[in-house]
Amino acid sequence: MARLMIEPIKQPDRIINYWKREKFVVFCIIIFGLSFNISMILSPIYQGKLIDSLVGGESLYTVVKIALIFIGLVGAIQLLRYLKRFYIRRFANRTSAVMRLIIYNNIMQKSLADLENEDTGNLMTRAISDVDLCVEGMRKFTTEIFDTGVIMTAYLAAMLVYDARITIYSGIFIPVAMVLAESLKTIIYKYSIDFRAKSSEIAGMALDAVENVMLYRANGVEVINRKNFNIELEDLQNKAIRANILDNSMQPIYNVIAMLGVTTVIYMGGTKVINTEWTVGVFVTYITMFAALATKASKAAKLFNSVQKSQVSWKRIKPYLTEHTSQATSVNINKCTTRLTVKNLSFSYPASSETIIENITLAGTSGEIIGITGSIASGKSTLGLALLGLYPYLGSISIDGRELKDYSEHERSRIISYLGHKPQLLSDSIYNNVTLGNEKDITSVLEDVCFQSDLAQMPDGENTLVGNNGIRLSGGQQARIALARTLVNKNKIIILDDPFSAVDMQTEANIIANLKKNYQESIIIIISHRLSIFNQFDQIVVLHNNKSADYGTHNQLMENSPLYATIYNLQYIEGDYSFAK
Amino acid sequence: MQNSLVFRSVTKVIKRNMGINVLLIFSIGGLVMASLIPPQILKLIIDNNLMTSNNIGLLRLAIAYMAVLLLVGAFDFIKEAVLAVLGQKITKEIRMGMMEKLEKINARFFTANGSGAVVSRFINDVDAVSSMFTNGVVGMIIDCFKIIGIIISIYMFSAGLGIIILLILPAIYFITRTFQTRMLKAQINNRVLVSKVNNHIAESLKNIQMIKSFSKESYMEEIYTGYLLKNYKTIEKVNFYDAVFPPIIQITRAVVIGAIVILSSEQLNYIGISLGMVAASIELISNLFSPVENLGMELQNIQQAISGIRRVEDFYVEPEDDRKNNELQAHDIIPAREDIRLEFNDVAFKYLEGSVVLDKINLVIKPQEKVTVIGQTGVGKTTLFKLIMGLLKPSKGSITINGFNVYDIPTREKRKIIGYVDQSIPMIKGTVAEQISHKDDNITREEIEYALAYVGLTEYVASLENGIDTTINSGALFSQGQKQLLAIARAIVADPPILLLDEITANLDSITEEKIVAILQKASQARTILSISHRLSSIITSDTVVILENGTIKKSGSPAMLMKSDDWYRSYIALEKLTWSN
Known part of the structure; x- marks a missing residue:
């Protein structure tokens, strides 16, 4: 049952659907909300009867009986109250989980290009605090329909039954308090927005001061900054005081205004007791009800205020509440030998107009390793990303005779695997980081990336948790786990961007040997600026800053590409020098 | 306790606002007393009027009841308002104290603490501390009095x-x-x-x-x-x-x-007891529950806020930089621009945890000499710069300008002596002009405009909405290259005779790069230049190259000499010219 609870809904951008979805819970809320709030009037009535039993000098048996009824009644009412509270909270809890899931789904299904245009911090705020605020508002709204609407009506009705005249005379101030609170609402809202804006400005100033502390210190302007900070803090202090006083301190004032009618209640009610129209018990009952009504009324404005505030959050998350989608998982992949043909490939990032790579042409078949190298900003990483097919490209990338664009995202992920600069590990176990949910034996792939001796040191073996961002592993271990993840499915095309930067040269050579031996079915593309291993590759692409490229094997390039030959020789000297130790 | 920032701030606010304190005590006292009265009136009404069936004085009691409620409301309002004022004043006091501390705190602190965490102490922890004071401590006192008052009232009945x-x-x-x-x-x-x-x-x-x-x-x-x-x-x-x-x-x-x-x-x-007393007791007992409930919550709040206090106090006792020699003035240190000797006297630096970053650094830089420091990443180049700027104190030895220890120079004088061009090009909150002046009043508008013209940004800045007074809200206003130019303008605005260039020009388009090179060449004339290896080190000619390895100077000399004698340097320069990663 638990698994069924967090499921997406249809038309998640219509708020009413969240209540409709929880039919049983909402039914319980209505039943318990109504029964609790209506029966609440019985408690003061029986409290009055208790006092009357004393006045009337009833027998001990009767007094005890009424006392027990009173306690039992309160117990029953409070049980209803508990159920109402519980179901309202369950509604909020479920709604929040569902909303979070839908927003998460929406974010994850956005394309990489779209996500680059989104502010990450903003997305986080929406998925986290806006959902909280919105659901809180929905909960309060649901609660207050009963706890304010129903109960005030019930009290008012009971009081009218006791005495219509007193009720009308004494209750006259209650709407006054509500109207006053309501009219101050806009001012309070404005002040509290001022305060919050200032508060985040101060947080921004503090962040600026801390982040640029060395810069400010180097320029000797810290004292000036402190003076400015003092002025802004003074402003924040005044805004905070204003907002606080209006928001919290006014509460007793509203309450007093709503209670103004109590004089009428006491005088007229007291007179009725003296004239024996009322008993003392009824008098006490009536006062208790009146006080409860006045308190409720004085708080109503504030409660509805918070509901209103949550509407802002709803508006902010609404664009993210779209129908739940999941990807097609049908696969149509050619099982035979892989053929990769790239013709006149050009590429630029969606956000800019600058072309990074131009007119790249190459071809490869299973069992080949293709090396890509080039100077800083020559576009070698970009070429790797372009071959991955996550972004739109110009020209042609064809795999087994079919254009890369025409494969579905899921098919593409089954054909190509890619390792970027960062290991991008999840805070999970080594096993889960390598398999990503596909149950599989990972012993051999861990051997391929030379991880077996590392693993032997870990008491939990493959179940070792890697920590946030892989923090519990060394840089070299992180790189090799990420490499293992890229290799584990032996995809037809494996693209590795600078996979060995955190790995020593001996391990690098061992891994290359394993790749050559165990990945005969795949085309492996390795991007690097370190050329020491390039002599083992089947073909090499050298990218120039002017967007031209040299193609060939190591030996061919050593002869035909002056740049390649120069770099290889220079690195040989430098490498000799710095790795000799 | 005396050294506690929170304690000091609270006592300071209390001492400074005697009037408000009196009002607070008065309103608390009034609130506690007044809220005990309504049940007493109720008792009188029941016992004197209702039970004896006479209405003499009933109206008076009814009005008195109302009047007392008004009084309770008024006291409650004053109490809340006064607490809001005091709480905010305390918040401000603590934040200012922390800001002052931030100026003096040792630069090492920032390598060990992320800025997000530090800001969270400034904001969330301080808020928690002040609300602990207003809602926690004061609330607890009020609730205790309320409970005592109610018990005494009931005790008086029976x-x-x-x-x-x-x-x-x-x-x-x-x-x-x-x-x-x-x-x-x-x-x-x-x-x-x-x-x-x-x-x-x-x-x-x-x-x-x-x-x-x-x-x-x-x-x-x-x-x-x-x-x-x-x-x-x-x-x-x-x-x-x-x-x-x-x-x-x-x-x-x-x-x-x-x-x-x-x-x-x-x-x-x-x-x-009489019937009136029973009714009054019921009322009083009903009132007893909320302070008891609150008491528990307040205790909990205080417990939670204690961790906030601890974080604030921990920040406050972080080690500070040594006092600067405030007498020192830029023109005392540098009487003549042409005559500057920057000396490293057996400088060593290590972080507290023990790993040695720099050791045995001895170097004499002649007036207007151009020096480039190269070496692999993590070899301590940036630390060397921080030592020159006096942001860090050497563990051993000293760095002097004309015999004055750079660490003693007060910060306000620094930018007149050393200009620093940062590799990360941070943009501060504020206008374009403030990017350059850093809100320093001693820097005139003319100087800012001159600096902008110097780096060739005058025209572009003039095209912005409010010229140099345009507020920078997003990073998009200036391109990466233009930010680099702004950083140069910022460094030279006070016309310092020494310029430090930290690994500039990464990911710039070639046109901007040429522009930056030209401006740096212009700025280099008549200045002492220290630069950390960057792609331009081969373009801006240097008199001396210093190769750092494992925290010490491996070799230093003229580029020509090193080209002959050092294989590593030769291939380093060759790769750099080919713009290959090192």
């Missing part, structure tokens, strides 16, 4: 009843605390899961490229659903306590009231 209440009180407190601690435990469990739920979103966004390339959106969603489900279950537990607590309190109250009525019935007459 000693027996007073004693009964006194005995019941711990029971009520015990029930309350049990629920509150269980609830807190459930909340803490829940918070762990909430952070997992939130972290999963952050992690998904951070690793989005990997997830997309493996097409693992559904897998990530499954994990997320798992966290949501666990989170749902822990919230359900919190909800149980949250839902069940107020009903239990109400039932307890009903039991106590029932018991009092039975005990005061004619037959038992155990307590021996």
